[in-house]
Amino acid sequence: MSRFPNITAGTSQAATALLESAARDARKRRRPPLRHATRPGLLRSGAAGAARVDCHDDRSFADDFQFPLTSLQRHSGEDPHDMLHELLPGPHVTRVLGRIIEMHGKRYRQKYLQRVTAFSDVRTLFERVKRARRRIALATSASADELDHYLSLLYVGDLVDAVACGDDVQHDKPDSALIEVALLRAGKVAPEDAVMIGDTPYDAIAAKHARVRAIGMLSGGFSRTELEASGCAAVYRDPADFLAHYEETARLLA
Incomplete structure (x- = not known):
């Protein structure tokens, strides 16, 4: 049996109820969410131009705030309020x-x-993780309604043990809150027993803050060097490449 740790993360009902109550209270106080063309690293974005600051639709703003996509790419996956500041x-x-x-x-x-x-092979990868008797949690800054749409595309809802999304926290990555919520909802999984898989440096930095190891994917537009410098123990091209190296990675992280 593979010794691969839990991938970010059944569920303690008491812990989940407490967390959801706290999340509801937080949502009353939180800043309005800005989703920076957010999609989990298991999906391809068709929004090549979506990263442009949306005030371009308003001519009163357009002359003041124009940014090349190369500049905005560096902020992909970052808390949108940090990005705007x-x-x-x-x-x-x-x-x-x-x-x-x-x-x-x-x-x-x-x-x-x-x-x-x-991406191809996402369900096959999740099935491989489940055969190893590991739990899977999704920790994404996408909103709940967007996440529902993404899960329908991935066809993995029956394989996911817990979910934490942007509606559950006040701060997105690189803050560690999303990962901490995911670990709690997955049954109070210890950080050292989990692995975070993401495709931006902010995923890896958030994992480091949560004391969780990280694996990177090149699907987010960042280089291998950038992901490794942010703390990724291994970097793969996409989910299919990760699946092909699953046993190798399990040994690396054992």
Whole structure:
């Protein structure tokens, strides 16, 4: 049997109920979510232009805030509020933040959500993990409704033991909150017994903050060097490549 640890993460009902109650309270206080063309690393985004700041649809904003996609790519997977504060320093953030949040969510759902497709072999990979009697949790900054759509594309809902999404936390990655929620919902899995799989440096940094080991994938547009520098113990091209090296990686992380 493979000795591969739990991949991010059944579920303690008491712990889950407590966590969900806390999450509801947090949602009353949290900042409005901005989803930066967010999709889990198991999916391909068809939104090549979605990363442009959505205020481009408003001519009063367009002349002030234009960013090349290469600049925005560096922030892919980052907490959107951190991203905006880096891209729009000073008073600009306060002036346009609410409008950007509103327009981005609407535009992404209308123009890009339906373009997302699943990588091949995702279900086969999940089945391999389950044969090793390991638990699987999804920790994604996508909103709950987006996650439902993504799960329908991946066809893995019956294999997932726990889910933590952007609606459950106040801060996205690189904050460790999503991973901590996923571990708790997966049955209080210890960090040292889990592995985080993601395709951005922010996934790896969040894993490090949660004391969880990380594996990277090149599907997020970042280089192998960037992912390794962020703390990934191994880096693969995509889920199919990871599946092909599953036993090798299990030995590495044993």
